[in-house]
Amino acid sequence: MATLPREAESMAPDVAPATKQTPRWRRALNLDTITLVLFLGIPLLIYAIWVWGPAIVTIAISFTRWDNASPPKWIGLQNYQRLIQDPLFIQALTNNLIWLVVFITIPMTAGLALAVVLDRRLRFTRFYQSAIYLPLVLSLPVIGLMFDWFFKPDDGLVNAILKFISAGHLAPGWLADPHLALAAVLTAAIWRHVGYVMVLYLAGLKGLDPSMREAANIDGANEWQNFRWITFPLLKPVTVIVLVITIIESLRAFDLVYVMTNGLEGPNHATEVLATMMYNAAIHDYQEGYGAAIAVVLLLISLAFIVTYVVQVMRTDEEL
Amino acid sequence: MAKITIAHPAPTEQSLLGIPRDVLLRRIRRGLLHVILASLAIVWLIPLASAFYTAVRTFGEATANGPWSFPPHSLTLQNFIDAWTTGGFSQYFVNTFLVVIPAVILMLLLSSMAAYVLARHRFKGSRLVFMIFVVGLLLPFQILIVPVYWLSNTINIYDTLWSLIAIHVGFELGFCTFVLHNFMRTIPKELTEAAAVDGASVFWIWWRVILPLCRPALAALATLEFTWKWNDYLWSITLIQSNSNGTVTFGLSGLRGEFVTNWNLISAASLLAALPTLLIYLILQRQFLGGLFAGSFR
Numbered sequence: 001m002a003t004l005p006r007e008a009e010s011m012a013p014d015v016a017p018a019t020k021q022t023p024r025w026r027r028a029l030n031l032d033t034i035t036l037v038l039f040l041g042i043p044l045l046i047y048a049i050w051v052w053g054p055a056i057v058t059i060a061i062s063f064t065r066w067d068n069a070s071p072p073k074w075i076g077l078q079n080y081q082r083l084i085q086d087p088l089f090i091q092a093l094t095n096n097l098i099w100l101v102v103f104i105t106i107p108m109t110a111g112l113a114l115a116v117v118l119d120r121r122l123r124f125t126r127f128y129q130s131a132i133y134l135p136l137v138l139s140l141p142v143i144g145l146m147f148d149w150f151f152k153p154d155d156g157l158v159n160a161i162l163k164f165i166s167a168g169h170l171a172p173g174w175l176a177d178p179h180l181a182l183a184a185v186l187t188a189a190i191w192r193h194v195g196y197v198m199v200l201y202l203a204g205l206k207g208l209d210p211s212m213r214e215a216a217n218i219d220g221a222n223e224w225q226n227f228r229w230i231t232f233p234l235l236k237p238v239t240v241i242v243l244v245i246t247i248i249e250s251l252r253a254f255d256l257v258y259v260m261t262n263g264l265e266g267p268n269h270a271t272e273v274l275a276t277m278m279y280n281a282a283i284h285d286y287q288e289g290y291g292a293a294i295a296v297v298l299l300l301i302s303l304a305f306i307v308t309y310v311v312q313v314m315r316t317d318e319e320l
Numbered sequence: 321m322a323k324i325t326i327a328h329p330a331p332t333e334q335s336l337l338g339i340p341r342d343v344l345l346r347r348i349r350r351g352l353l354h355v356i357l358a359s360l361a362i363v364w365l366i367p368l369a370s371a372f373y374t375a376v377r378t379f380g381e382a383t384a385n386g387p388w389s390f391p392p393h394s395l396t397l398q399n400f401i402d403a404w405t406t407g408g409f410s411q412y413f414v415n416t417f418l419v420v421i422p423a424v425i426l427m428l429l430l431s432s433m434a435a436y437v438l439a440r441h442r443f444k445g446s447r448l449v450f451m452i453f454v455v456g457l458l459l460p461f462q463i464l465i466v467p468v469y470w471l472s473n474t475i476n477i478y479d480t481l482w483s484l485i486a487i488h489v490g491f492e493l494g495f496c497t498f499v500l501h502n503f504m505r506t507i508p509k510e511l512t513e514a515a516a517v518d519g520a521s522v523f524w525i526w527w528r529v530i531l532p533l534c535r536p537a538l539a540a541l542a543t544l545e546f547t548w549k550w551n552d553y554l555w556s557i558t559l560i561q562s563n564s565n566g567t568v569t570f571g572l573s574g575l576r577g578e579f580v581t582n583w584n585l586i587s588a589a590s591l592l593a594a595l596p597t598l599l600i601y602l603i604l605q606r607q608f609l610g611g612l613f614a615g616s617f618r
Contacts, residue, residue, distance in 0.1 A: 036437050137608070288466050
């Protein structure tokens with residue numbers, strides 16, 4: 001019995017009933033309360049220093065001119081004015097949008113289709129699954145180098161095959177060709193992302209109640225109807241999350257572009273995306289303010305999707 | 321009697337080899353599906369296979385006979401040895417382990433502390449704190465580059481492994497807290513309450529009740545985070561300058577500058593760089609995927 005008040009304190013320090021025996025300050029200095037404050041406080045402090053602090057500082061830097069050496073100079077919205085007149089920015093933004101549209105269409109449909117097919121009892125399904133999601137464990141520089149080599153105009157495998165089937169006259173310059181460079185980078189990106197989408201949907205399918213589909217089967221629904229009217233609607237929460245991840249990944253795109261076009265962002269900046277443009281401005285050209293402005297634009301575009309994600313997550317959280 | 325004959329397939333519908341037509345159709349469809357899936361799987365493995373083929377051939381032969389000549393005259397492991405020794409990958413490997421292992425341990429410890437408070441000791445504003453972690457994990461990391469670069473310079477950890485440990489732990493706290501929080505909420509309250517009734521302290525409950533129960537989630541997260549941090553590229557090239565402090569991905573990006581045309585060496589180095597994560601994935605597949613599934617991901 002004597003331990004009961006103690007339990008109430010440790011389980012919920014803020015709503016613990018005020019016990020008359022112990023004065024307020026004694027309870028505040030309770031060892032458990034201190035532990036709780038430190039447990040949450042230390043991670044939160046680290047998070048503030050390395051994530052939220054820098055994010056907020058970047059927003060402030062975007063209103064300045066700063067070369068990372070002399071003190072920053074406040075210039076208001078000039079960086080943003082310069083941005084909207086910069087053809088490179090338009091190019092990068094367009095490439096990000098192309099990336100986004102391609103990512104939402106190809107890997108999402110392919111990944112979903114594969115997940116639905118491979119979720120069923122099928123021989124060799126583990127082999128198929130492993131092959132498709134293998135790229136997920138490779139680092140993006142490794143993938144970038146592999147595909148760079150793959151698409152080399154003279155020695156690459158793709159053009160070697162084209163020559164082998166005597167279509168050598170078609171063999172393009174791929175990453176050296178301003179019209180095809182982005183497509184080559186996107187090929188590598190899709191190669192990786194299909195597996196990601198498939199894995200996420202497979203997890204979602206595992207969580208579905210099989211009795212729903214069985215009931216539909218008994219009612220005479222064919223496989224497509226079953227998918228269209230039962231499985232796909234039930235997967236909606238997964239789809240929202242996959243969609244947001246896909247969008248955020250396409251906005252964050254950096255490594256593949258940077259590796260495959262060797263930091264030069266392709267012929268005539270054909271593969272330039274916001275992230276590489278930002279990186280070059282901030283790290284190579286010491287135009288911290290300008291780079292920060294690009295980062296803020298990225299943040300603003302992401303924000304809508306981040307909110308969607310958080311709403312979805314909070315909804316599932318309430319159901320727990 | 322008549323009804324029964326309708327229910328069974330009529331003998332005239334027997335087709336080739338005496339297999340009923342619907343069974344045959346189903347088998348053909350199955351077979352077709354396998355052909356499509358198998359070709360897709362093979363296409364998916366081509367980049368890796370071609371990198372491997374390039375890696376086991378000598379630079380001399382590739383120059384003389386073309387990089388894809390088949391069958392090869394000779395196979396060699398020399399490219400792997402060169403990458404490991406003269407390419408400096410032995411050092412890059414050590415550095416990456418020195419970053420990734422402490423970073424993963426630290427991020428799991430810290431985030432399990434935060435997740436425990438948020439999942440089990442709700443207070444006014446705990447939802448807001450949880451949101452702070454969740455929103456942070458989705459921020460485009462480009463927005464952090466300049467201040468983090470400046471910060472690591474200011475506290476004198478720029479171009480050291482400490483800077484990488486710090487940003488990895490910091491940035492991943494959001495994701496790990498999110499996943500562990502969701503997992504801890506599925507642990508029955510009675511377990512922790514019983515310990516509290518027995519007079520256990522908050523610290524004891526976290527260390528002796530919560531953490532052991534979270535082992536599957538921690539294992540899954542550890543595998544996933546190991547893979548992600550091993551593969552990190554952006555922070556390595558942003559915060560590291562000297563080769564002696566380089567990570568594996570840092571070393572890979574440097575190879576091209578040094579050995580402009582030696583793709584045999586680069587392929588070998590890429591495969592070496594991928595080896596630990598490939599092994600982890602093959603051995604701990606369940607944990608790896610579990611990690612992706614654990615907290616509805618990012």
